[in-house]
Amino acid sequence: LLLVLLCAAEFFCTLFLLFWLTNRRRESDADFIRNRLGLFSTYLMLASIATAASLIESVIILGGTIDYALYCASLLASVCMPVMLIMLGRSAYFYCFSILAANIAASHYVGLEAAWLSTTIAVVLASGSMIALWRQSQRFDQLVQLQAETQTLSRENARLASLDMLTGLPNRRHFFDHAKRAYDECAHQNRVFVLGVVDLDDFKSLNDTYGHTLGDRVLQTVGARLSELCSSTLQFHRMGGDEFAFYMSTTEHSVDIDLWAKELVAKLEEPILVDGRTVTITASVGMVIGSRELHDPQKLYDCADYALYTAKRQGKGLVATFSPMHGEAMQAERKLENTLRSADLQSEISAVFQPIVEAEYGAVSVFEILARWNSPALGPV
Numbered sequence: 001l002l003l004v005l006l007c008a009a010e011f012f013c014t015l016f017l018l019f020w021l022t023n024r025r026r027e028s029d030a031d032f033i034r035n036r037l038g039l040f041s042t043y044l045m046l047a048s049i050a051t052a053a054s055l056i057e058s059v060i061i062l063g064g065t066i067d068y069a070l071y072c073a074s075l076l077a078s079v080c081m082p083v084m085l086i087m088l089g090r091s092a093y094f095y096c097f098s099i100l101a102a103n104i105a106a107s108h109y110v111g112l113e114a115a116w117l118s119t120t121i122a123v124v125l126a127s128g129s130m131i132a133l134w135r136q137s138q139r140f141d142q143l144v145q146l147q148a149e150t151q152t153l154s155r156e157n158a159r160l161a162s163l164d165m166l167t168g169l170p171n172r173r174h175f176f177d178h179a180k181r182a183y184d185e186c187a188h189q190n191r192v193f194v195l196g197v198v199d200l201d202d203f204k205s206l207n208d209t210y211g212h213t214l215g216d217r218v219l220q221t222v223g224a225r226l227s228e229l230c231s232s233t234l235q236f237h238r239m240g241g242d243e244f245a246f247y248m249s250t251t252e253h254s255v256d257i258d259l260w261a262k263e264l265v266a267k268l269e270e271p272i273l274v275d276g277r278t279v280t281i282t283a284s285v286g287m288v289i290g291s292r293e294l295h296d297p298q299k300l301y302d303c304a305d306y307a308l309y310t311a312k313r314q315g316k317g318l319v320a321t322f323s324p325m326h327g328e329a330m331q332a333e334r335k336l337e338n339t340l341r342s343a344d345l346q347s348e349i350s351a352v353f354q355p356i357v358e359a360e361y362g363a364v365s366v367f368e369i370l371a372r373w374n375s376p377a378l379g380p381v
Contacts, residue, residue, distance in 0.1 A: 001053070045094055053102075164238040166216060167223025172245075175237040179247050179297035182235070183290050186249040193290035194257055195247045195300040197308045198226075198264070201282040201316040203242035210277070217274045218281065225267060245301065261285045261319040269317065284311045288322035306330045339377050349373050 162174035179195065186193040200222070207215040219242065226236040226244060234248040268283045286308025288300050303322040311320035354368040373381040
């Protein structure tokens with residue numbers, strides 16, 4: 001039995017050494033520490049039994065003779081070891097008590113002259129060690145508990161900071177924090193990355209007609225419908241107001257993106273019952289497909305938003321996917337806007353007059369004055 005216990009202790013020591021080598025650089029949290037301390041506590045109890053049994057067995061086998069230095073060394077171990085293992089709590093107490101009892105029994109069994117003196121010293125030292133151990137253990141438990149509570153609050157704050165409280169969907173901050181990571185995963189897996197913007201048509205009119213309370217209920221219903229579609233490859237977010245965004249990954253030919261977007265629009269157009277009133281809304285969708293040249297989340301979002309703008313100019317409940325033609329038009333508009341902001345309007349804008357003639361008399365009645373912008377960069381606009 002003693003041999004089995006000692007072999008088990010050696011086996012546990014080997015396991016713990018391997019565990020330490022593989023986890024020495026891991027950042028430990030409170031749950032990780034609690035689980036591993038339970039394992040170490042079990043080992044400490046087995047080690048204490050094996051050590052005590054080894055001491056008693058040595059005394060019996062040697063016929064009542066034992067080296068006093070071995071006794072002192074084991075006594076020192078019984079006092080010092082638990083102090084080094086203060087995080088293990090009750091198992092350290094058990095270790096200290098069992099080794100102390102074995103040493104006292106051995107010292108009296110072999111008839112040492114200073115047995116009672118040694119016993120008194122051992123009890124005093126062990127008692128002091130266990131009191132210190134108890135206090136340190138209490139402090140450690142409080143520290144672990146505080147760390148666990150802090151981590152829980154930190155995770156909850158991080159979750160709330162990335163959550164839209166009205167719809168329960170992730171918010172704009174979460175969208176831009178995770179879109180880049182999602183694109184990189186798609187690129188690594190050779191999948192197609194799609195980013196899109198969903199906007200409810202004429203939602204302001206709905207708010208003005210029925211009030212913001214009903215509008216919030218509609219947004220909650222829309223958020224619930226979008227949440228049902230979320231998966232490991234599709235995530236919806238609320239960007240603010242009546243605007244939502246999503247990113248998804250798909251294989252090149254597994255999903256017809258335009259068809260999927262039209263089905264999404266159809267789902268959002270299903271009637272919504274709010275306080276006995278049936279409300280029907282429409283939504284427009286703009287999308288863009290990521291590429292090596294176009295992979296930044298902010299640029300992808302701008303392109304999808306431009307495609308959405310194009311769809312809304314053509315009507316309600318429509319879908320548009322960003323194309324090279326959209327890119328050229330967007331660049332032209334951006335260039336026009338930037339040039340206008342920096343233009344010297346006093347010198348570059350001139351007036352022309354459009355006469356309006358009375359058809360009956362053939363005489364000019366009024367003039368319409370028109371502005372003409374002659375830009376040095378763009379020419380006549």
